[in-house]
Amino acid sequence: MTDVDIWSDATFMAAVGEAVWAPSIHNSQPWRFRRTADGIEVLVDRDRALPVCDPDLRAARISCGAAAFNLRLALAVAGAPAACTIGSGDVVVHLVPDRGRPVTPAECRLHRQIRRRHTNRSGFAEARVAPGVMTQLVDEAADEGGWLHVVEDDESALWTVAQLTREADAQLKADPAYVAELRAWTSADDDVQGVGRGAAGAAPHPAEMMPRRDFGGPPREDTRDLSGAPVVAVLGYQGEHRMHEIQAGMVLQRVLLRAADLGLATAMYSQPIEVPTVRERLRLALRRPYAPQLVLRFGYAPTTCYTNRRPVSDVIDR
Ligand SMILES: Cc1cc2nc3c(=O)[nH]c(=O)nc-3n(C[C@H](O)[C@H](O)[C@H](O)COP(=O)(O)O)c2cc1C
The missing domain is CATH 3.40.109.10 (NADH Oxidase)
Structure with missing residues (x-):
């Protein structure tokens, strides 16, 4: 060639x-x-x-x-x-x-x-991610033109992000149309689309610091916060228009693949991004000029169930 x-x-x-x-x-x-x-x-x-x-x-x-x-x-x-x-x-x-x-x-x-990369909705190990490992992810985002803001491991910064996520999650769940849409993309088996029971993890528990999206998993009896250890980080781009959202997607994938390469498991939370007033408060809390695009957590966890994909022939325009 x-x-x-x-x-x-x-x-x-x-x-x-x-x-x-x-x-x-x-x-x-x-x-x-x-x-x-x-x-x-x-x-x-x-x-x-x-x-x-x-x-x-x-x-x-x-x-x-x-x-x-x-x-x-x-x-x-x-x-x-x-x-x-x-x-x-x-x-x-x-x-x-x-x-x-x-x-x-x-x-x-x-x-x-x-x-190999996949989203983890189950518990994380207690082991902490070393700051040097997070620096590699921050550099990866910057090389792709974006930013990854690692939320300080002090209680007030973490509490703010957790509180905003809780508020947004509660607002979204109060809308029956939101719940119906979420259910429509939740599948009982390993469908080729949506989130299946295996990948959903257990249902979110009130003890969790950051409420996970509820993809219909079974109730959890353990009342510990299974997501205490993983580092919280927020991803964004140098702009917030249509083209920057596409570029933020490229940054996201580069960071996720690098995280997987470093042996990290990742969870994603977009509830605080989906409620405009909460998204703006998150931007202000992080002191960023541009709106954040996704909240992530990085930690260590065993491999959980993967989601499926549609066949390639279904996604090609002839
Ligand atoms: C823009 C965006 C927002 C997402 N928000 C969430 C979320 O709020 N909660 C969640 O559990 N997963 C979230 N995810 C992860 C998707 O649910 C996941 O990528 C999808 O189910 C495919 O599974 P996989 O990542 O394991 O391949 C998000 C992914 C993207 C790209």
């Missing part, structure tokens, strides 16, 4: 097969992939949007940005590096073949984690 050959069908299909393992809000997989005359487009799939918890498609664009990051990584590892531009309208990202170059060891490391 010369430097600027267009990608073959096989390369395209294989790369999309990796892209779909990105995280997405409620595992809705709100993406489509299309070959164009000069490359590949990633599009947001409006039919899979969540009108109640994501009316502006913010979370859908973050999810698509994460998928685009995987796509680009898979192409680089296949020896077909891509240059990327942010698209307009429903086109999230446009990739075209870039000059040939050897794949880097860092790309290989991240690529190996694409199918």
Whole structure:
């Protein structure tokens, strides 16, 4: 293949097969992939949007940005590096073949984690994450143009983030339409979409410092806070418009893959981002110029159940 050959069908299909393992809000997989005359487009799939918890498609664009990051990584590892531009309208990202170059060891490391990475909704171990490990994640976010704000391990900062998450969670749960939408994306078995019983973890317990989203898991009798040890961090980008949300998705995926590479388990909380007034209070508490995009926790945990994905043929526009 010369430097600027267009990608073959096989390369395209294989790369999309990796892209779909990105995280997405409620595992809705709100993406489509299309070959164009000069490359590949990633599009947001409006039919899979969540009108109640994501009316502006913010979370859908973050999810698509994460998928685009995987796509680009898979192409680089296949020896077909891509240059990327942010698209307009429903086109999230446009990739075209870039000059040939050897794949880097860092790309290989991240690529190996694409199918291993998953969201942890079960308990974390008591072991603390060393500050040096978190610094690596902070650097990873900055290299991708974003920011990861590690919340100080002092009670007041943590309490503020936890309190905002609790407030947002309570507000969201009071809306029957929100609960109905969440239930619609909760599956009893290992469906190809949504969050299945295995991945849901136990139902959130009032003792938890940060309430997890309730994906219909069984009630938990243990009254300890199973999420006491993991570090809390907030992710964002240098801007908060549509294109920055897509880029924040790329930052998210890079951080998540690096975390998996470092042996960390990750939990995500977007309730405080989904309630605009709470999101603004979180921004002020962190003293950031731009709105945060996701709250995360990093810690150590055994591998839990994975969510599933739709077949590649379902996400390709012919
Ligand atoms: C923008 C965004 C917001 C998310 N918010 C939450 C959340 O609030 N609670 C949660 O448990 N998982 C959240 N997730 C994780 C998804 O539920 C998860 O990625 C999806 O179910 C696929 O599972 P996997 O990450 O294990 O591959 C979020 C993911 C994204 C991309």
